[in-house]
Amino acid sequence: MSSVVTALLAVVGAAGAAIVFVEIVHWIVKRVGRRYPLAAALARTMHRPFLATVTLTAVQQAVRIWAGDFPGRSGVVHVLVLLCIAAAAWLVGSTLLVLEDMALARWRTDVPDNLKSRRIKTQVVMLRRVTVAAIVVLTVGVMLMTFPDIRALGASVLASAGLISVVAALAAQSTLGNVFAGLQLAFSDAIRVDDVVVVEQEWGRIEEITLTYVVVQIWDDRRLILPTSYFTTKPFQNWTRTSSAVLGTAEVDVDWATPIEPVRAELQRVCEESDLWNRKVCVLQVTGATDGVIRLRALVSANDAAALWDLRCLVRERLVGWIWQHQRAAVPRMRAELEKAALAPSQREPHHGPDADSDAARVFSGGLDGDARGVVFGGPVPVVPESQD
Template sequence: MSDEQIIPFHELLGWMPAWAATALLLVVASVVAIIAHGIAIRLLTAAFSRRAIYVQTLLQRTRVLTRVIIIFIVCVVVTQAAPLGGDARSLLSSVLGACVFAIAGWTAIVAVHIASDLYLSRFRIDVEDNLNARKQITQVRILRRVADTMIVLLALGAGLMTFESVRQYGVSIFASAGAAGLVLGLAARPVLENLIAGIQIAVTQPIRIDDAVVIEGEWGWIEEITGTYVVIRIWDWRRLIVPLSYFIQRPFTNWTRETASIIGTVFLHADYTLPVDALRNHLQEIVGEMPLWDGKVAVIQVTDATDRTIEVRALVSARTSPEAWDLRCDVRERLISWIRDNYPDSLPQVRSAAVPQDRGTVGGIVSQQE
């Protein structure tokens, strides 16, 4: 076929409107890019053995991103040959420019997630001594969410600034110090407040993943820390949702701040005749048989005395807060059973005494005679 017989590419679609021809070219190019990308991924996956688990994981984690990048590159090439006018081509160039920043932000987020997951893969939270693992996981996850937020804001702002009208609007907002800027500042306050609180929590770590806390009268574990709120798994499987800034501005109790081990308390009320030393010896015997006890603390103390009973406090330690709860319940049951079976008279009771008749009483009741 001679050069005179070759039909120029733009003449093949000359019968179509320019926008329709451009849309058709972009669709065809995108389909070809998707097919080529799928074939390339399969070939790369097959090229690496199953032992190259990191390479295969990387291919799976970046599959969608690389597909979008290839589609974008093909669309940029096709746009150069598209039959568009000056204004339409300028608009399409602005759209593609915004896509560049979106893809760059997406790539940065994927890179941050992959790097953080590789770092956290060295730590296990399902072991007894998981304090360091909880510290690292909490810090990395919060900082990753902060990084995601910053990347999204920067990519969104840079992408919008590629449009001339948006750029002028943005400049006018930043240049003015009027009501519009005040409204935007107030609207962004919750976002910035939680963002700053997230950074503070990541650095100072008043809470960590799987910490046992008491907040708003509820006891539970830190299950998830997001960019705006914290999910607390209550002991009865409910979920308490608390704003992230709460843990910076208000007091709360953290049972596992320094270590997962915790001391549990058991309170009993008994009569004054209770032999405390015998009860103390019995506590040592029963905790020695309990696998939940960590072997550190097991003491009996008389902490209060009223006009009728004494208050006995037993302190027992466990490796984790859930084990401490079960240990407390078990110790309480066994101590009560021991007192009931061996010293039933030492259980709380009310005494009454009859006053002798010769002291002005009638039927054992004091008569109020003058």
């Protein structure tokens, strides 16, 4: 009975001393945090895990040193060791998360030129997920290794060469394949968080990159969930890989009789009056002349994809309104030729113009060149022997 009382007193005393020590350290760190943001973040995030780690360690050592032999002593010590391992993992994870949050706070993505910030944010977020997963796996492994039977099994497995084959076999599976693809995406700059992409014929931005899947926010606020291996095995469009500035087009079909220069001047005026234009590209070109209309393509630029979309719609709207108001004759029209009456085939006069039998109207006959070409594509003309009377 005395050993149990001694153990309880030791536990209470060690826990009280640990709590007092942790609170003193927490107060000091908070005071320092008034001048240094890192210390303030550590004080906010690490208070509880630090308290749990120090308290459990103190209690475990008190039981080992001051408590004598009592019923269930080995089981209590083993439980305290497991709790200390879990608390230490919590403390390490909290410390790493604080450092990662500080890195994210330093590199902001809500600024115009945020290419480097988006790259760092993508890598930090991916490292955070890998860090958490690694800490959990290592913690569980260390906790399991405290059991003698599992320790012997783990030692035999680690000593065998079969572990490599097991890891290789698991890596070939789709789940770990996606994990490796996620790491590849994070450090290859193929995509980053906030990149504007076109995937599966959908236009959107990369909202989240995890170890196994990527979330694409579609322009109409839908979410497209794709495995990370999709971006390493299939082609996709990344509009903001090198810079956030992008080009876009707005096309308008008009009649052949449309004067182009006034429309080009109107496009320049529309771009200069809009704050969506980044003052770089404003071009009007004729890109097609078929089916009775000509196609005008306005090529404009903006600082990002969202501004470009609005600018394209604005340019198209203003050009259509201006053409209707100032050049109504430029509206596409259908032309047709009407005849009063059609003559019967027997009443039509045969055409005997000067070029009806001209060599210029023939490809495979007439002239030496045409006859030679006709022989190549049609073969030699058979010679019919004359009949003898």
